[in-house]
Amino acid sequence: MVQVCFVLDLRSLAPPLLRDLKQSLLQLANFYAVSTSSSLPGRKSTAVTDKIGLCYLFKNRLSSSDDLKIAYTPTGNFNLRDFHHAVNNLPSDAFLPHECVKSDMMISKVLSDKVLYSWQGKDIERKVIFVTSSLPEDVDSIMQKSLTDAADKCVSVDFAVFQQKSSHLTDSRENVHNFRRSISHLDNCSIQTYIPDFRVLHSLVKRWLQVLKDDMEEPxxxxxxxxxxxxxxxxxxxxxxxxxxxxxxxxxxxxxxxxxxxxxx
Structure with a gap:
């Protein structure tokens, strides 16, 4: 069984990109719910196994701290209505266009007993898909330990980095290159860069759905x-x-x- 946790760094995702990402997540949930309940003939149960989690990062305007919030937790049977509600209620005002956001410490918060490792299911494979437009220049010791421990717990971490188009923002290509070099020794980590395009998102939805469906049913x-x-x-x-x-x-x-x-x- 594969459990997928989406982590959206709302601080770095421009509103147009966030809007498209939300539509992609809704589409993924719809495809997953429909294909799971009716893909094989003779299927007795219509219950859909809950294998999708959703978290997001944002700047707390009261404390000025970077916070992590869990929007949807897998609890047993997938609840399409609740997932739609969680996606539609993602904050739309969390984008920080003039600030350099760093995600290193926040990734460690996701890979913890309070979040990912507390979710239902033992001895299962988990995949974290971290969606952002900004990465730290390097990986500090805390993040290194979190990613290494994640490998021991059968957790893979995919960094999906959407390249910024705005000219006033610092070019992140060098950061991506340095970050990729910092995690190159970790077999459970990968990083891919994308352009904010609907065709790219459509391809990602198909890829994510295949991950959810790979071990979904008996052949x-x-x-x-x-x-x-x-x-x-x-x-x-x-x-x-x-x-x-x-x-x-x-x-x-x-x-x-x-x-x-x-x-x-």
Missing amino acids: LLARLTFKDNLLDSVNHIFCNLFALVNPMTNSFSQCQVTVFQIHVD
């Missing part, structure tokens, strides 16, 4: 029989069928076939 066992023998007297194979993201094409479900056994009579 459908099928036997394929051929007119001519494949090898000696063997004329059939057994395989697993998995549903893909797009459920219907010309009234037929798409599937990918993986051969795992050849049976010889």
Whole structure:
């Protein structure tokens, strides 16, 4: 089972980008709810396993401190209405265009017993997708320890960095390069840069959905029989069928076939 936690750094996400990200998260939740409950024939239960978490970082205007807030916690069965409510209520005024925001300490707060490790489910794989437009120049000792401990707990951390277009902001390319070099020794961490484009977000939704669906259901066992023998007297194979993201094409479900056994009579 894979549990995905989205962490949005609202301090660095410009309003247009945040708006598109919110629509992408809503689309992901809709696809996940629909595909899980109806992807395989003969499925008795319509309950959807809750495998999505949502947190965000913001500047507390009263204390002037950087805070982490949990917007949606996976608790058992996925509640599409509550997730929509959490996404739609993300603060729209947290963007800090003239400040250099740093995410190092905040990542350590996410990777803690108070947040990620307290969520339901033991001995499962977890993935943190950290969405930001700003990264620290390097990784300090606290963050290094948090990321290393995360690897021991089967937690991977993906940094999705959306490059800024505004000319008045400092170019973050060098920071991204330095940050990538700082985490290069950590097998559980990766960093990808993107441009704020709807086609990029659409591709990310498909990728994230596939992560959620990879171990979602038991595969459908099928036997394929051929007119001519494949090898000696063997004329059939057994395989697993998995549903893909797009459920219907010309009234037929798409599937990918993986051969795992050849049976010889």
